[in-house]
Amino acid sequence: MERTIEEKIYAGVLGKILGVYHGRPVEGWSYERIMETFGEIDYFVNDRMKLPIVLPDDDISGTFAFFRALEDNGYPAPLDPAAVGRTWLNYIVDEKTILWWGGLGRSTEHTAYLRLRDGVPAPLSGSHDLNGPWMPAQIGAQIFMDAFAMASPGDPDRAAQMVRAAASVSHDGIALDAAVLLGTMEALAFGEPDVDRLLDAGLRYVSDRHLLRVVGDIREQCAATDDWHRVRAWIAANHGYAHYDGPCHIVPNHAVVLMALLMAGDDFGRSLTIATTAGWDTDCNAGNVGCLNGIRLGLAAIDRGPDLRGAVGDYMYVVTADGAAGITDAVRETRAVAAAADALNGRPQPARRPKYGFDYPGSVQGFAPCPRHDGRQAVARLTNDGSGLEVLFHGLSRGISGSISTPVFVEPFAAQSSFAMVASPTLYPGQTVTAEIDRPTGVRARLYAVVYGRDDETLRLDGPWSEERDLLWTVPDTNGLPLYRLGVEFASDGRCDGVATVRSIDWSGAPAAYEIRGMLIKSIWNLTPFWVRAWVSSARHFAPDFKYTLCISHPDGNGVVTTGSRDWDNYSVASSLDFSINDGAGLVARARGHRRYYAAMLRGREALIIRRRDDEVTVLSRVAIDPDAEGKRDLQFSLAGDRLTLKVDGKPAGEARDAAFASGGAGFIVEKGTVVADGFLVHAIR
Known part of the structure; x- marks a missing residue:
């Protein structure tokens, strides 16, 4: 891809x-309340x-x-709405994410999710026919469409198809057209900076x-005045x-988006x-x-106004059932x-890049002077001209060091969100971190990690x-902290x-140990x-155990x-499991969401290796086991390339070949009941 397009x-x-x-x-606030409290909001007001x-x-x-949905399904063209619906089910944790x-x-989205969960495929899941006249006409269609549009630079036809397909999982009618209008404008904005010409082209869809x-x-109202407040009053x-019916209809909000684009000109900050x-x-x-103005105007326009980038540092959460993928930044998502x-x-896929490559001018990927x-x-500030993260020292000397750091797990304050913070760390004990750092003669450096203790101390x-x-x-053992x-x-x-x-800073592969x-657990009052929290649970009940390590309970399947x-590729996962009342339980490996994984399970008198891909569950191996064994059962599930093997109590209990999933996280599965885990061990297979 051309560098200019990527930027x-x-x-x-x-x-x-x-x-x-x-x-x-100020989400959900009225215009009047905002003006009375803040006046025009030119910068983040979170601190206030x-x-x-x-x-x-x-x-x-x-x-x-x-x-x-694109990567998980092999980048299909055209995009099938049903594939996007399956992606919803794989990554959404019920009532959480x-x-x-x-x-x-x-x-609207909760309703569509429940339709999908009940077996209604997209686009019927989001249709007027099923959900009535007003619910599919709310704002969400245009909220979630930007990435599909950005994957279609200069190609409005493809952007329109993908945006409409993705949005139809939950929306219909006018909401789809509004999303397609913005999506095609974004696709065209890679080469066309004029908003009116973008609108003319987008309206053809x-x-x-x-x-x-x-x-x-x-457009008429905006052309008649230079006072956006008058246009807002007209809207x-x-x-x-x-x-309009419903809590958050598309039309008022779409009108505000167009007003901001038309009346701010080429001033990125003013448009926000x-x-x-x-x-x-x-x-x-x-x-x-x-998003549209970022594409249209570029990084220089973002940097021309208030320093919005410095306060954010590229950092973001994408909260899903694929826990470690939730700790991310603008560079990785780009x-x-x-x-x-x-x-x-x-075009061929690009070569793998280091996790922290600081690819673009100004990018810091969450790094900041360490809090x-x-x-x-001694670190005065961080900059990046596009060739790496520059760390500027002032007064670095004996007794005065400087340090920079970035989150690899959730910040303590993330729980303040009204949306559930569900994630796993991106870095684990037993993984080896490498760094390439140019620095002045006489300056030494070391890598370090901050760890949450058993009582959340650092x-x-x-x-x-x-x-x-x-x-x-190589990060040392922390006993799971x-x-x-x-x-x-x-x-x-x-x-x-x-x-x-x-x-650069990088690591890859499963932990050595x-x-x-x-x-x-140290207190029953802190569960x-x-x-x-380093575990992502779609089981109904998940908690530390009062005798062993963890307890997982779920009233249904899966x-x-x-x-x-997703760094974890070739490894074995093991645990000693106490099987309570359940229809089956065991270990999960190479999980990429909670409906795409391999599992090694004991179900009745059988040991199973299964592959789950969305609704399709395939038994890859089935072996009879001793039904009279008492107490805990030791399970070890090993995955090396396409070879999957299971041992129960140290004895072979299944083997299969399958190449559907090359990497992913590990954990537990229980069906209609409870399982208690005593320990959890992951060892890389080299």
Whole structure:
């Protein structure tokens, strides 16, 4: 892919998350309340509301999670709505992730999810025929469409098809046309900067007469004045919420998006000000505006106004059943969108890049002067001209070190979100971290990690000091306590006011040894410490056990609990399981969501190796086992390439060959009952 196109995708991803964070604190507020409280909102107001900027949000999670329908299905063209519906079911954790869980018949997306769960395929799941006249006409269709549009640079036909297919999982009618209008404008914005010409081109994909009239009227109103407040008053009088059924109709919000695009000109920051201050669904509207203007105007326009990027640092959460993929940033999501665009255009997939490659000008991938630094901090600021992360020192000397770090798991404040924070760490004990760092002579460096303790206190693990350019550190054992931040510390015996450039930081593969042993719970009054939150559970009940390590209980089939990441490729997973009342239980491996995985289970008198891919469950191996064994059963499930093997109590109990899933997290599964786990061990197979 051309570098200029890739940077525009990055600017679009950045614009999306900056817009969402800009509008999020006042989501649902009226225009009048916003003006009375803040006046025009030119910058983040989260601090005035005692909220962090970066929190889980449905507009970000849905945009980048549902987009995985492309990668997970081999980048199909055209995109099938049913495939996107299956993606919803794989990544959504019931009543927890991504959606507004407002109830059947009230929340459009929740209603569509329940239809899908009950076996209704998309697009029927989101149709007027099934869900009535007003519910499919709410705003969500345009909220989640941006990544599909960005994967179609310069190709509005493909953007229109994919956006319509993806949005039809939950929406219909005018909402689909509104989403397609913005999606085609985004696809064309890679080469066309003029908003009016983008609108003219996008309207060729719109057939809904009411939407066509609204767009025409908005353009007339915007052309007649340079005061956006007057246009907003016209929208409220003619197309406000009182004119439409439902809690968050598409038309008022779509009108605000168009107003912000038309009246802010080429001022990126001003467009977010208008979209946020106008009220209604502020984070959704500012997110769409930010994405389109990021693509259209580029990084230079984002950097021209208030320093929005510095406060966010690329960081974002994409909260799904694929836990470690939830700890992410604008660079990683850009790579995924660019890879999809390449695949859809028949180009080969790019070579694997380091996790932290700081690919684009200004990108920092969550790195900042470490908030857990002890003593005076010698890091003055971080910059990036596109060649690496530059760490500027002031007063680095004996007794004054400098450190930078980035989250590899959830921040303590993430629980403040109104959306559930569900995630797993991206880095684990037993994995080896490498770093390439250019730095002045005499400056030494070391890698380190901050860890959550058993009572959520923070501890620190340090690697060895080195004056070499390349650092290498295998994270030591923590007995299952999760890593929270990864950092680099710098030190010097003589004073240094200079620059170190971090070229890359990376790790890959399964941990050499990652083990949780025994009972970790310290108090029955704290059942959700961070070491438990490092697991993603779609089982109804999941908690630390009072005798062993973990307890998993689920009243139906497919109660899955996982940790780990898509780095985990060839490994064995083992645990000693106490089988209570259940229809089957065992271990999960190479999980990529909670409906795509391998499992090794004991069910009655049989040991099974199964592959689950969405609704399709295939038994790969079936072996009879001793039904009279008492007490706990030791299961070990090994995966090396396409070879899958199971041992029960140290004896072979199944073998199969399958290449459907090459990597993914590990954990447990239980069907209609409970299983208790004593320990959890993951060992890489080299």
